[in-house]
Amino acid sequence: RFSGTFVGNAESASPAAATSPPTVAAATLPAVPTIPVVPTIVGVPNTVAEGVLNPSEVKPPASGTRRARVLYDYEAADSTELALLADEMITVYSLPGMDPDWLIGERGNQKGKVPVTYLELLS
DSSP states (O other): OOOTTSTTOGGGOOHHHHSOOOOOOGGGSOOOOOOOOOOOBTTBOHHHHTTOOOGGGOOOOSSOOEEEEEOSOBOOSSTTBOOBOTTOEEEEEOOTTSOTTEEEEEETTEEEEEEGGGEEEOO
16 A cells, blocks of 8 residues: 555545645736647658658658559649650559648659549559
């Protein structure tokens, strides 16, 4: 059996300890600084987590890559996207934290984001 040194021990509770402390208005409490939280993904550069993709820095996962057939031509909007031609075959994979409507596509040594709706995913 433990001695009466623990706060939760009924034997050591005095009537003064049983009363709750007076409530303090929130305005009198000191402000607690907030720290911005930036999600990081292990093995993926922070540029992807922040929404900016540098395709040359993205490494494909060890597993989870799939082949896909391109259904329609797609013109890349910027250097983070991969332009597509209908009926070509590319390798695709997703990254944690990435928009589910997009995948990373690879064709040879070219990489970039591709819209899922333009692809037929193959097994």
